[in-house]
Amino acid sequence: MPLPKATLESLAKDIVDKVDVGLVVVDAEDLIVHWNDFMERCSGTSRAQALGASLYAIFPELPQGWFEQKLRAVRTLRTAAFTSWRERPRVFSLVSDPLRPRPIEDCSEGPGPEPMVQDCVILPLVDESTEEVFAAILVHDRTELARAEARGQLLTQANTALEELARHDPLTRVYHRAAIEKALETALAEAHRTSKPLAALAVLIDDFGPLNDQNGCRVADEVLRYVAQTLRAGLGPSAVLGRLEGATFLVVVPERRESEAILLGQRLRFAVASAPIEVQDKRIKVTLSVGVAQVAAETDAAPLLERALAALGEAQRAGGNNTRVSRVR
Amino acid sequence: MTASLDDDDRDLLQETCNVAMGLAGAALARFFADAFVKLSVPHVFLGPSGDVGKLLTSGAAFAEKDEVSTFRQRFMAQVGVPGEVIVCFGAGSGAEVARRLGHDETDVVESEVLAEIASLLTGVTIGGVLRQLFRRDPTFSRPSPVGKRNSYDATLDAIFSQRVLFPWDHVLALRIAFRLEDDPRLAPLMQDHPKRVGTFQSQVVAVLRTGNLPQVKEALGRLRVELLGPSNAPSQL
Structure with missing residues (x-):
């Protein structure tokens, strides 16, 4: 009605x-x-x-x-x-x-x-x-x-920032060990997929143990931070940098041939060695050893990393402050 | 349930569309004061959704690989009769229409102008057809963008074959194309403004599911009686 x-x-x-x-x-x-x-x-x-x-x-x-x-x-x-x-x-x-x-x-x-x-x-x-x-x-x-x-x-942004943070070593602000190893795996798979070269550089601060003993861990931390910054500044945007342990860093550089990787290693070495680091009124001279490994047939990241570390060992045994290349037999 | 329209139904539907387009053309000409509004003859398509999508590519306002920006509006023609309107615009249409409406380009974004025009074209054309058929003002949703600068055939494929907008297997579709042109009588005045000749190209497609064909046929029957008298009512056996 x-x-x-x-x-x-x-x-x-x-x-x-x-x-x-x-x-x-x-x-x-x-x-x-x-x-x-x-x-x-x-x-x-x-x-x-x-x-x-x-x-x-x-x-x-x-x-x-x-x-x-x-x-x-x-x-x-x-x-x-x-x-x-x-x-x-x-x-x-x-x-x-x-x-x-x-x-x-x-x-x-x-x-x-x-x-x-x-x-x-x-x-x-x-x-x-x-x-x-x-x-x-x-x-x-x-x-x-x-x-x-x-x-x-905002939440999505915050989560992205958190994920990014979680990948970083809190001291040096570069990737921590798990993150850099993961990055190496990803880069290796990509290199095989696109048939492009890839190089890994293991980088060590020479005589870091004595440096730590003589100057204390605060100064040693500053040195680590300075070296991480200097390495980062010397790398292009496609390169990934991480700290493996102690004073050992790993650099993953996609699309680099061996000769280019060696040149990069030399540049990084000179960038750190060229001037002493000033920490707490102290002037500390730091040098680096570098081991270069170019991707050959390996499909796993572990053997590649091993070769880079072996080359680094050779550089150290040769007195440090130099670069060695891993040769695949 | 018959999923088809007989010839009489088709003729009457076509005629209803033609009348609505006449009214729409007059209204649009009033709105775009110094432009010629060219409206195509409406085309009616009926069949499986994927097939209708393919039919819509031929004889359309756009070539298959033309880039179009697309908007959708949902509507209710009457209780239980939902539909979709898909409005495509050719490249440059937003700037052209903004210029004709005297919008300051820095003030109005293209998607906003196109949404406005989509709603306006839908209202005068599809609104007019539905009003004649169903004897009431249809309600349209606000236009929402479904694609920006996609190729025309990919847009139709997404909508009619992959059915990103509606789930219907069989559809009744109605297609109308528009162009805006400068009034040729004004041409002598325009010689100093060669840039005035722009392109506004648009196409409106309304879609109903064939499950609603009985309601459409019923509406057409009612219209036939009004136009031709009760002797033309469909015989009920």
Whole structure:
């Protein structure tokens, strides 16, 4: 049984005023002819103030030319128009609905109202008797959604940063042993897949034990940090650097031939040896030994690493401060 | 349930579309004041979704490898009759339409302009057809982007063969193409502005599932009675 017309009209008015969506109706001159409760509480402008006023007087920051164009489309074509919070988060300068349900954690939010992130829908309304076309602007509060999305993105960023951190040696900020070994495996698989060369360089700080004994572990730590930084600075973006243990580092350089790898080893050696390191008023001279291994047939990282370390051993036995290359027999 | 339309149904559907396009063309011409709006004759397709996707590539506004930006809008024609509208735009359409509407290019992003135009084209064309058929204003969702600068055939393949937007096996599709051209009567005035001749190329495809053919046939029957009188009502045996 349909309700009588008068009852329907009365109910409709209540629904329109109480619904938790902003509703503004403007006439052909963009003067406001309807303003619901939601708009009152989110704009701070009362119905009495809004009715009869120009939309652009109430919202001076609304881009007038752009919005007039939208209203013109709605009126002449009698189609809906939309704005999306992803492209225009705040078409109307409003605060997020104070009556919006909020999780407990939000109660501790800083002072002051929160700007409303919103989606808008603009619909044509035609008065059948006079043919006059009005435009209804519906404003949906998307503040919560935008915040949740931003939070999700932050979380993803934080997780990525954590993963990255977890791969690093806290002292030298280069990869720790497991990470550099994993990087070597990955690079080896890639080298075989693309048939491109790959070299591994084992790098050792000469006489690190005595250095530690004479100057203490704080100074030794500084030296480790300095050498890691210097190595990093001497490497291109495709190279990976890690600390295997104590004073031994490993450099993985994709797409390098043996001759290039030897040259790189020499450069790194000179970069560290060229000037003494100044730590706590001390000037400490540091040299490096380098062992170079070029990928041959091996498909596992372990034998490659062994060859680089064996070459490093040879360099050490030859008195340190030099570079040796592993020859595959 | 018959998953087909007879010739009378097809003719009437085509005629309904033609009438709606006439109204749409007039409204669009009012909106784009100094442009000629060229609307193609609407094409009706019916069949398995993958086949319809392939049919849509021939005689289309775009060549198979043309780059298009695509938007989708869902709609409800009436209770239980859902549908999809797919609007494709050719390269350069966003800039061209922004220029015609006098938008400041730094102020409005292309995707926003295209979404606006998608909603507008859908509303006047598909909205017009559905209004005539179902006797009520259809409700459209806001346009959402489904692809940016993808080839036209890959876009159709994703939508109709891989069915990324809707799950329907058999569909009824309606295709309309648009172009905006400068009014040739204004040509003498335009000689100082050779750059004015731009390209706005667009195509709107509305899709219903064939499971809703009975409702479409019923609507067409109602329309036939209104146009031709009760003697043309389908005989009920």
